Amino acid sequence: MALLEVENLNVDLSTAMGPARAVRNLNLTLDRGQSLGIVGESGCGKSMTALALMGLLPENAVTTGEIRLSNENLLKKSERDLCSIRGNRMAMIFQEPMTSLNPVHSVGRQIMEPLRLHRGLSKTDAKKKALQLMDRVGIPNPEERIANFPHQLSGGQRQRVMIAIALSCEPDILIADEPTTALDVTIQDQILELIHNLVAEEGMALILISHDLGVIAENTEKVAVMYGGTVVESGATDQIFGQLSHPYTQGLFAAMPKLGMSRNKRLTTIPGTVPDLVNLPSGCTFTDRCPLASNICKETTPPIEELGPAHTVACHNLKKAIEARSTGLYE
Amino acid sequence: MSVFFAKRFLTFLATLVGASIVIFIVMEILPGDPALVILGVDATDEAVLALTKELGLDRPALERYFSWISGMMQGDLGISYAYRVPVWELVEGALKITIPLAILAMTLSVILALVIGLYAAANHNKIGDVSLMGFSQLGISVPNFWLAILLILFFAVNLRWLPAGGFPGWEEGIWACFKALILPALALATVQGAMLARITRSSVLEVFREDYVRTARAKGLSQRRTLWGHVLRNSMIPVLTAMGFQFANLLAGTVVIENVFHIPGLGSTVLKAINNRDTIVVENVVLLLAGMVVLTNFVVDLLYAVIDPRLKAHDI
Ligand SMILES: Nc1ncnc2c1ncn2[C@@H]1O[C@H](COP(=O)(O)OP(=O)(O)O)[C@@H](O)[C@H]1O
Ligand SMILES: [Mg+2]
Secondary structure, eight states: OOOOOEEEEEEEEEETTTEEEEEEEEEEOOTTTOEEEEEOTSSSSSSHHHHHHTTTOOOTEEEEEEEEETTEEGGGGGGHHHHHHBBTTTEEEOOOOSSSSOOOOEEEEHHHHHHHHHOOOOOOHHHHHHHHHHHHHHHHHHHTTTTTOOSOOHHHHHHHHHHHHTTTTTOEEEEESSSSTSSOHHHHHHHHHHHHHHHHTOOOOOEEEESSSHHHHHHHHHHEETTTTTTEEEEEEEHHHOOOOOOHHHHHTTOOOOOOOOOTTTOOOOOOOOOOSSTOOOSTTTTGGOOOOHHHHHOOOOOEEEEEETTEEEEETTTHHHHHHHTSSSO | OHHHHHHHHHHHHHHHHHHHHHHHHHHHHSSSOOOHHHOOOTOOOHHHHHHHHHHHHTTOOHHHHHHHHHHHHHHHOBBBBOOSHHHHHHHHHHHHHHHHHHHHHHHHHHHHHHHHHHHHHHHTHHHHHHHHHHHHHHHHHHHHHHHHHIIIIIIIIISSOOOSSEEEOOOOOOOHHHHHHHHHHHHHHHHHHHHHHHOOOOOOHHHHHHHHHHHHHHHOOHHHHIIIIIIHHHHHHHHHHHHHHHHHHHHHHHHHHHHHHHHSHHHHHHHHHHHHHHHHHHHHHOOOOOOOHHHHHHHHHHHHHHHHHHHHTOOO
């Protein structure tokens, strides 16, 4: 039995323009200790998916489908039960370390909070554990730093504090939503490596969200490629990188800076922008930007086809897409 | 922290000096000769001149300003022109009424504001929120003297629970004095409290949208624990600012309300002094009132630093 199973998840946000379909018919599975990457351009519903898993969507959101954690549907659970799961069995790190910590509490207090809440630790015990955690996530001089306020720490250090908070109760699943996007390039790799190592040591499952295919390739065993609020291709990381299939995945790959690429060669980009979620086009939502689009793409939702064991792609023109792989769709 | 404190203290002193100059100049410009008012329109020119000399009003303005300030620094506020008693004697008893009244009114308005503002924010856009905000709009629009009259009619005349006015004096015991001050305090607190409640509500709602609140929820804190543990303190910063500003209004309000309730506080003292052209009393009382406002803002500034550790670091 998988640790986490997401079935037919839909998130609709009511907006002034009408309902926006931020997540549509999304399916995911995650085993204990497994790592899953969710990748896609910004605005394609990655954060909304993560927040739906945590049950922390904004008030204007309506969620349907099933999110089963150890076979229990979280969408049917009371708020009280969800509170005992959040930060305890499922923890999350956010994109913005600069604003994700409470400016008026010391970082020590913020790390101790989940320990006191879920583990019922005394102040002294929680502090001891917080010091260990700070050491573990690579914050120098924890004894001094524990009394610091967020504004006294750099962005990278704050993200380490966030990781310490997330790790504190040894969750089954760690969700990291673009944990390095807001950080300096030099710090990004350190933080990713830290997450990678901690997850391996703790045997936690990881959901790593990024718009950067490279980050996902290096850090996760499985990948789900999201576009327009749904998964267009998913499978094992080496499967996907070995046989790029969906035109959108190929586009993301083409847009990645590659080692040894000459500097004056411009990066390939996918033409156009992500679809408007309020007025989603019928059929395949990638039609407008797809070099292979045909009439059928406009009219009907593409079927989900299995290319290999657990490697699925949703595309009408899959054969053509696979043939175009060698020549490159976007040159 | 000490730099922060020192800077704030200097501002405090500078504001007081500025206020004393403005007050003095205004009283100089104000028409009406104290000696003439005291002696009446029938007085001879010689008598008026003699009294002017006796009161020391023939000296140049600058000299009078400095003698006022230097006297004050030695704890001497001067002698009232109208009553020929030390100003302090007139002011002392009034202060003992107005300061408790202001504190009571401020406390009531903060309680009103927090209870209403937090409840409304927690029930955002629900019936409780909408109706409370309607009431607060009403509370803001009602003039405080009119509200005072309504309160007197209801609690004093109809229900006979509380006195309609007057002040028994502190020797009659705290309870009797409290009963005399509660209606005036309520009249003062309603407008302030209604305004503060709206500020509290919008500030709480704003903080609820902050990223760190989402972090708190992601830790597993319930909505309520998040409100008390993470939202409240952060949302108090704009509320505190508004309280500082409002305190001046509140004191201005006491002048009116003390007269409606016939309470011998600073407000009544200053009105009487103005009518008597007892300039020295007016100057001292207004400066006292200004001093209380400046002191309140000084305390507010210190409280900022207590609430928000970032302020200490930047020494704003
Ligand atoms: N509170 C909200 N109300 C309405 N729409 C929102 C809200 N938050 C995000 N969205 C929209 O939902 C879509 C998905 O957003 P998100 O999941 O944050 O994308 P990603 O994380 O992949 O960049 C975006 O088009 C965004 O504009
Ligand atoms: Mg996002």
